[in-house]
Amino acid sequence: MKDKKGMKANLIFAAVLLAVAAVLFLFLRGRAAGAVAVLTYGDAGQRMxxxxxxxxxxxxxxxxxxxxxxxxxxxxxxxxxxxPDHVCEGYGWLGKDGDWAACLPAKATVTVLEGD
Structure with a gap:
């Protein structure tokens, strides 16, 4: 009888631990510490x-x-x-290192770079 209770407690503990790990993974995914987006725009290639x-x-x-x-x-x-075409909006949300989007009529690009 004790073995079944102990096994049940271990399974519940493992399930809770996996659930916490999954929540942390989803919350922290795509958030690099110090990540920046580099915006390049205009004829002169200004950067921000x-x-x-x-x-x-x-x-x-x-x-x-x-x-x-x-x-x-x-x-x-x-x-x-x-x-006129709204293609740039279609890139969606960018958050991973190397993700990029462009608005060609505005001559603008955005690239995500992982921080230190």
Missing amino acids: EIPLDRDQRYDLDTGYYTIHLEVKGGKIAFVDSPC
């Missing part, structure tokens, strides 16, 4: 580093269009695009 650790909205005139970027939950995305 955008930290991904603080939720914020960025509205920037590229000389062609005013682009709108939003940082939320350690990721960045083009939002509310004024360009």
Whole structure:
């Protein structure tokens, strides 16, 4: 009888431990410490580093269009695009090292770089 209770307790403990690990994995996935997005825009190839650790909205005139970027939950995305095709919005939320998106009519690109 004791063996069944002990085994049941061990299984419950293991299940709880796996659930906690899964939640932590989902929460921390794609959030590199110090990750930044590098925005390059305009004819001169101006650059701007955008930290991904603080939720914020960025509205920037590229000389062609005013682009709108939003940082939320350690990721960045083009939002509310004024360009005719809205392809840049289709890239979705970028948060992993090497993710990138482009708004060609605005001559703007965003690339996520993992921090130190």
